[in-house]
Structures are given as C-alpha cells and as structure tokens.
Amino acid sequence: MNDELVFDADGPVLLVGGYGTVGAELARMAASSWPLVLTGRTVQRGQRLADEVGAELRTWDLADSAPFRAVVSAVVTMANDPDDRVLRAAISGGVPFVDVTRWTARLQRAVTVAALAGPTAPVLLSSAWMGGIASLVAAHLGDRLGGVDTVDVAIRWDLGDRAGADSVEFMDRLGLDYEVVQDGQRHTVMPLSGASGVRIGETLTRVARIDTPEQFTLPLTLGAKTATTRIGFSSPASTAALLAAKRLGFFRWGRGERFTGVRRGLLYAPGEGGTAQLRIDVAHGGDTLSATVTDPAGQAHLTALGALMGLRRVRGDDGDPAPSGVVFPEQLPSPRSVPSDLAAQGVDLVVHRAVREEHTKDRAA
Numbered sequence: 001m002n003d004e005l006v007f008d009a010d011g012p013v014l015l016v017g018g019y020g021t022v023g024a025e026l027a028r029m030a031a032s033s034w035p036l037v038l039t040g041r042t043v044q045r046g047q048r049l050a051d052e053v054g055a056e057l058r059t060w061d062l063a064d065s066a067p068f069r070a071v072v073s074a075v076v077t078m079a080n081d082p083d084d085r086v087l088r089a090a091i092s093g094g095v096p097f098v099d100v101t102r103w104t105a106r107l108q109r110a111v112t113v114a115a116l117a118g119p120t121a122p123v124l125l126s127s128a129w130m131g132g133i134a135s136l137v138a139a140h141l142g143d144r145l146g147g148v149d150t151v152d153v154a155i156r157w158d159l160g161d162r163a164g165a166d167s168v169e170f171m172d173r174l175g176l177d178y179e180v181v182q183d184g185q186r187h188t189v190m191p192l193s194g195a196s197g198v199r200i201g202e203t204l205t206r207v208a209r210i211d212t213p214e215q216f217t218l219p220l221t222l223g224a225k226t227a228t229t230r231i232g233f234s235s236p237a238s239t240a241a242l243l244a245a246k247r248l249g250f251f252r253w254g255r256g257e258r259f260t261g262v263r264r265g266l267l268y269a270p271g272e273g274g275t276a277q278l279r280i281d282v283a284h285g286g287d288t289l290s291a292t293v294t295d296p297a298g299q300a301h302l303t304a305l306g307a308l309m310g311l312r313r314v315r316g317d318d319g320d321p322a323p324s325g326v327v328f329p330e331q332l333p334s335p336r337s338v339p340s341d342l343a344a345q346g347v348d349l350v351v352h353r354a355v356r357e358e359h360t361k362d363r364a365a
C-alpha cells in the first residue's frame with residue numbers, strides 16, 4: 001500500500017471515519033475552524049453531513065488495498081485502522097495526527113510503529129476514555145493537587161445513547177486479561193472484576209473493570225502508582241446480566257466467531273441519544289479531588305470533543321507549541337484550561353474534595 005499524506009499547513013483537516021457517529025460530531029465542531037475532508041467506505045452515507053458542514057467527501061477503505069493520497073494540515077482517525085495505514089501515512093508525510101480508536105494493545109503497537117518510523121510531527125494517541133477526556137481531567141486534578149498517586153475512573157454508560165458499529169470491536173475484548181498498575185506493582189486482572197457501587201453524579205452505579213488505555217499511560221506519564229477504570233450501565237439489570245455472563249465464563253468460552261452475535265448483543269444495543277457521565281478521582285498526598293463529567297449530548301459528542309482538543313493541540317492552535325513525536329492527552333502543558341474547554345462545548349465538570357474510601361472498597365482483582 002502506498003498511501004500518501006502530504007503536509008500543507010493551509011490544507012484541510014482529514015477526518016478518517018468523519019461521517020460516523022463520533023466523526024459527525026467532530027465535523028460539526030470543527031467545520032467553523034478548518035476546511036474538512038471526510039473519508040469512509042460508503043461515502044453516500046456522509047453526503048448530507050458534507051453538505052451541512054461544507055466538507056469534501058472521499059473514499060478511503062482501510063481494508064482495501066487501493067492507495068489514498070491527500071494534501072492535508074492534520075488528520076484525526078475515527079475508524080478502526082488494524083494495519084496502521086493512517087498512522088504510517090501521517091508519520092511519513094509529517095502530518096500532525098490524532099487517533100481515538102485504539103484499545104490498549106493497539107495503542108502499544110502504535111507507539112512501536114511510531115518509534116520505528118521516527119515521527120517529526122505530533123502523534124497524539126488519544127484513545128483514553130472519551131477521546132482522552134478521562135486523562136485530560138486526571139491531569140487537571142493532578143495539577144491542582146501538585147501530583148498524582150492514584151487515579152480511579154468510573155464510567156456510567158447510558159444504554160439509551162448512540163454508538164456506531166465501529167465501536168463494537170473494542171467491546172469484544174472482555175475475555176482477555178490485561179495488565180494494570182496497583183500500588184506501584186504490575187498485576188494482571190480480569191475484565192469485569194472488582195465490581196462495586198460508585199456514586200456517579202446523582203446515581204449509584206455498579207461498575208467493574210474494563211481495559212482502557214489510560215490505565216497503561218497514566219502510571220508512565222503522570223507517575224500514578226494505581227490507575228483503575230471501571231464501567232457500569234445505566235440499567236442495573238444490564239450490568240447484572242453482564243456480570244453474570246462473566247461469572248459463567250462466557251467471555252472466555254464464547255470468544256469464537258460462533259458467539260460473536262450473542263456477545264455483541266449483550267453489549268451493543270445503541271439507542272437514540274443519552275447522557276455521557278464519568279467520575280474521575282485523583283489522590284495525592286492524602287488529599288483526593290473527585291470530578292464528575294456530564295455531557296448531555298452523549299458519548300459520541302464527548303469523544304469528539306476529546307478529539308477536537310487533541311486536534312487543536314497537535315496543530316499548535318491552543319496557544320501552546322505543538323508537541324513533537326508520540327504524546328498522550330494527559331501530557332498537556334496547560335491543564336488549567338480543561339474546565340473552560342469542556343464548558344465551551346456544553347460539558348459540565350463538577351469538582352469536589354472526596355472521601356477516598358467510598359471509591360476504593362471491594363477492588364480485589
């Protein structure tokens with residue numbers, strides 16, 4: 001494959017997967033700032049959006065060997081890219097790059113690909129929960145506390161919310177153990193272990209472990225000795241069904257192709273729209289700050305906002321110089337601006353001092 005992305009500071013921003021569920025949200029947020037090119041396999045699906053935001057539509061099927069060429073000022077990936085085509089083309093063309101699609105193993109591969117290729121332009125791997133928002137808020141709280149000892153993320157997934165077909169692959173990984181750092185030690189844990197109730201906003205939500213990239217990066221970037229992310233559904237019955245399936249070992253023996261439909265059916269039943277909500281607790285030196293992030297426009301909007309903040313950063317449009325090489329969302333130079341960046345897109349951030357014990361009991365792996 002000879003994909004070719006050529007850098008031109010005045011060129012359009014390329015949104016790969018740009019008319020998908022997350023992509024369309026980003027296209028609407030970004031259209032007033034930059035000309036856009038939206039790509040996907042079946043571009044007719046994006047026609048109405050392209051007309052609405054004044055974007056160019058182009059076909060780029062990441063599973064097809066036909067090469068893609070474009071002259072662009074930056075690229076955001078919002079479609080799974082199993083062969084790293086967008087990443088490789090961006091690095092080789094010196095094009096600033098943001099990706100929100102990678103589960104931890106794929107993010108680790110991206111870091112390796114980038115290390116071998118030696119990027120000159122920024123490569124922002126922003127696949128932490130909600131396009132990096134979980135890590136941005138953790139960095140903000142750590143900045144206020146003067147350091148980060150532990151980070152606990154608790155996600156309330158609204159079953160009424162919209163999610164695209166491309167999101168399902170990520171959820172297929174519930175049968176695979178993964179590594180976390182706890183009290184400075186590495187442990188392998190099972191997905192959906194460590195279940196307990198956490199108050200997220202107004203509601204008590206039962207949450208359990210899930211493999212997300214911030215649990216890999218936050219110990220390396222912010223020095224967290226413990227980083228834990230857990231997720232629960234807005235419907236207690238759905239969370240109970242998921243945890244029961246885990247107890248029965250379904251996610252291990254049901255891993256094969258034969259069970260793909262059943263497995264995905266348990267997890268993927270998108271609705272018409274909902275509220276994205278997550279809680280991030282950061283502790284340092286005996287003090288804990290707890291943030292609740294609420295986006296009434298839903299998870300696709302919040303993820304797109306994470307991508308937008310990343311896009312501004314890699315372009316150097318947010319007042320700070322653009323980073324060079326591989327970078328993660330939490331490594332931002334000005335974490336103080338996170339609340340205003342969220343508020344500008346209608347996202348609510350409430351921060352208060354927390355009693356730490358409430359959030360950490362019942363955490364055995």
Ligand SMILES: NC(=O)c1ccc[n+]([C@@H]2O[C@H](COP(=O)([O-])OP(=O)(O)OC[C@H]3O[C@@H](n4cnc5c(N)ncnc54)[C@H](OP(=O)(O)O)[C@@H]3O)[C@@H](O)[C@H]2O)c1
Nearest residue numbers: 017020021022040041042062079101129130131164165166
């Ligand atoms: N980091 C986070 O917290 C977070 C949160 C939400 C979503 N995500 C990730 O963001 C991505 C998009 O999610 P979504 O809900 O927006 O999914 P979606 O609605 O299915 O959108 C995917 C987009 O990519 C295109 N696409 C799919 N397969 C492609 C391929 N082989 N080659 C080129 N384009 C392709 C689709 O258009 P065509 O079908 O026409 O090709 C569509 O425009 C997923 O990878 C998901 O895991 C991350």
